[in-house]
Amino acid sequence: MNILVRGSARTALVSVRALLILTMILGIGYTLLVTGAARILAPDRADGSRLYAADGSLVGSSLIGQSFTDAEGAPLPGYFQPRPSAAGDGYDGAASAGTNAGPENQDLIDAISERRALIAALNDVDPEAVPADAVTASGSGLDPHISPAYADLQIERVARERNASPDDIRDLVENHTRGRDLGFIGEPTVDVVSLNLALDQQLSAASQSEHPGG
Structure with missing residues (x-):
């Protein structure tokens, strides 16, 4: 039973870590990268x-x-x-x-x-x-x-x-x-x-x- 609990906790921890890392990379980093590139290449369109x-x-x-x-x-x-x-x-x-x-x-x-x-x-x-x-x-x-x-x-x-x-x-x-x-x-x-x-x-x-x- 303890093994199952530890395994489930480990799986949940890995999932949370993956979620945070992917959020930082794709949700924040990618958005900043695309926005920055747009402001350089087409500043007028980037601002609406x-x-x-x-x-x-x-x-x-x-x-x-x-x-x-x-x-x-x-x-x-x-x-x-x-x-x-x-x-x-x-x-x-x-x-x-x-x-x-x-x-x-x-x-x-x-x-x-x-x-x-x-x-x-x-x-x-x-x-x-x-x-x-x-x-x-x-x-x-x-x-x-x-x-x-x-x-x-x-x-x-x-x-x-x-x-x-x-x-x-x-x-x-x-x-x-x-x-x-x-x-x-x-x-x-x-x-x-x-x-x-x-x-x-x-x-x-x-x-x-x-x-x-x-």
């Missing part, structure tokens, strides 16, 4: 791809979308609008989710029809010109990207609201358009959060050039 305003304040991440609306939830016409989000109240990282509704779900069909009409009216275009990503949420509800077609649809409105040249706004869109991965995987996308930040920075720079005295 953060976006900062001209004054240095943190405004978000290029990996997570945002809503560009007023206090009543109406879209701000001077900004590019993202696709809808089903994550909490919109782009909530703690409630990432899609609608999980099928294409024959009547609530989803009604929501898409309503969104299409609102987007068409906002941009003064025919409802048939509104692309699919403008009226449907992504699977995560956090996607910051829209299609180049949806971005192009909004250029005239944004330019008009900001008293800017459509060509200048179009150049900004092109600068924030990412092509297919490896040239053939996926579709081109436009990061709305980064694009709208660039719009604000452009407006601020233009204002300073017109009023250099402050």
